[in-house]
Amino acid sequence: MVHSLIHDAIVIxxxxxxxxxADRIAKNGHTVIVLEEHKRIGEPDHCAGLLSSTGLQKLDLIPPKEVIQNMVYGARIHSPSGHSILIERGQREAFVVDRKLFDSWLGDRAHDSGVQILTDYKVKGLRGTPDGHYSIDTPREERFARAIIDAEGSRCQISGGVGLPQVPRQSKYPAYQYEVSGVDIDEDIVEMFYGRHISTGFFSWIIPLSDGRARVGIASRDRSKQRLNAAMKHHPVMQNRLKNAIIERGFGGIVLVGLPVKRTVAGGFLVVGDAAGIVKATTGGGVVVGGTASKIAGDIVSEAISNQDGKLILDKYESKWRSALQRELQTMYLAQRAITSFSDRGLDELVKGAHEMGLLDIVKKEGDMDMQGRVIFSLLKNPKMILLGLKSIRYLNPFL
Ligand SMILES: Cc1cc2nc3c(=O)[nH]c(=O)nc-3n(C[C@H](O)[C@H](O)[C@H](O)COP(=O)(O)OP(=O)(O)OC[C@H]3O[C@@H](n4cnc5c(N)ncnc54)[C@H](O)[C@@H]3O)c2cc1C
Incomplete structure (x- = not known):
């Protein structure tokens, strides 16, 4: 006989x-189970682990010491022909975390709040039942819930099954990273390398982990691993930084560079995080912005379970997360599109003109790693930026 279990909410x-x-739902007093296809939370990892300290604070997340590998105070941006600018605000802005340990810590935290977590448990699909529940397809027992939160990440297959739009293939960029030791870098700053010969549509990075170790990575529209190997060997700055580097391990993933999907709720089913395309298109970072929408999702689901009988309607999630994030995500997407529209010469002009545009002062005054819209708007209002933009228009890539 197949065993049947009923929860208030199931998180995929x-x-x-x-x-x-899930943590929010349990803290609000409801029963919630998280189903994870892998045997261990956080594995296999794919992320560079750069998370803003203010963003985590807003989510009430203060990671313990063992999760934090480093803290950095800014980023050096390298233009294609070797000009560079340092973007910083004179304070330590971001944690570099070990994502396996970070996710596992989030799992412990959720467990302590009363969330049940089952690993090695792949969800294959789901169906609605006449009494307003959802039933999950699993090879094991039958599981029912009134609310389903789809948090399956960038692969996002389940949401399509309930008629919601999925993150399009063209927004998914293959990424590859190495963890290396023996590097010669400034351990307080991240380095970002732009240029068509390095990556099409994105950039390459070196993220210091302290003690001469770093994560070196790239995302690109194509051939990310080959491009990373070539950049490490031939890019004059990267090659110098990495000349004595020993590769400890390599790993890949999918970086999302696009807009959120058009609809994220269908009845009692909602989508969060990468599965909904809720990421910063400028960097592919999704932990803080995805977490912000997820916290909203947890509260809306809790409220609906407390107040509604029968079938749940979770539409408030859509309006609430969009009013918190949509404008920012859209602005970052447009900025990313603008950056990738420039040829290498255009990017050189922009980096060379950054001081003139007042970029560094604007960042000092208004910079926020997660909500970059304010900086972008201030730049666009600056007459010097308009002049520089006009000057650089001749470098717009004719092939885009
Ligand atoms: C190379 C790279 C570097 C990145 N660097 C950063 C960074 O520095 N900072 C940052 O903020 N973001 C970064 N990101 C993005 C970040 O990793 C994601 O935005 C974030 O992990 C999204 O969280 P999530 O919970 O939505 O999805 P995920 O972290 O992908 O989690 C989804 C989970 O669902 C599970 N799952 C999937 N399908 C099923 C199923 N059918 N049944 C059961 N379980 C399932 C998966 O196993 C996984 O554990 C990076 C991404 C890549 C690829």
Whole structure:
């Protein structure tokens, strides 16, 4: 006989988005289970682990010492022909975390709040029942819930099954990273390398982990691993930084560079995090912005379970997360599109003109790693930026 179990909510996927939403639901006094296909939370990892300290604070997340590998105070941006600018605000802005340990810590935290987590448990699909529940397809027992939170990450297959739009293939960029030791870098700053010969549509990075170790990575529209190997060997700055580097391990993933999907709710089913395309297109970072939407999701689901009988309607999630994030995400997407529209010469002009545009002062005054819209708007209002933009228009890439 097949065993039947009923929960208030089922969360698909034990990444940060799923665990943050589940934590809220349990804290609000409801029964919630997280189903994770892998045997261990956080594994296999794919992320560079750069998370803003203010963003985490807003989510009430203060990671313990063992999760934090480093803290950095800014980023050096390298233009294609070797000009560079340092973007910083004179304070330590971001944690570099070990994502396996970070996710596992989020799992412990959710467990302590009363969330049940089952690993090695892949959800294959689901169906609605006449009494307003959802039933999950699993090879094991039958599981029912009134609310489903889809937090399955960038692969996002389940949401399509309930008629919601999925993150399009063209927004998914293959990424590859190495963890290396023996590097010669400034351990307080991240380095970002732009240029068509390095990556098409994105950039390459070196993220210091302290003690001469770093994560070196790239995302690109194509051939990310080959491009990373070539950049490490031939890019004059990278090659110098990495000349004595020993590769400890390599790992890949999918970086999302696009807009959120058009609809994220259908009845009692909602989508969060990468599965909904809730990421910063400028960097592919999704932990904080995805977590912000997930926290909202957890609260809306809790409120609906407390107040509604029968079938749940979770539409408030859509309006609430969009009013918190949509404008910012859209602005970052447009900025990313603008950056990738420039040829290498255009990017050189922009980096060379950054001082003139007042970029560094604007960042000092208004910079926020997660909500970059304010900086972008201030730049666009600056007459010097308009002049520089006009000057650089001749470098717009004719092939885009
Ligand atoms: C190379 C790279 C570097 C990055 N660097 C950063 C960075 O520095 N900072 C940052 O903020 N973001 C970064 N990101 C993005 C970040 O990793 C994601 O935005 C974040 O992990 C999204 O969290 P999530 O919970 O939505 O999805 P995920 O973390 O992908 O979690 C989804 C979970 O769902 C599980 N799952 C999937 N399908 C099923 C199923 N059918 N049944 C059960 N379980 C399932 C998966 O196993 C996984 O555990 C990076 C991404 C990549 C690829």
């Amino acid at each position: 996927g034990a990444g940060p988005s799923g665990l943050i939403a």
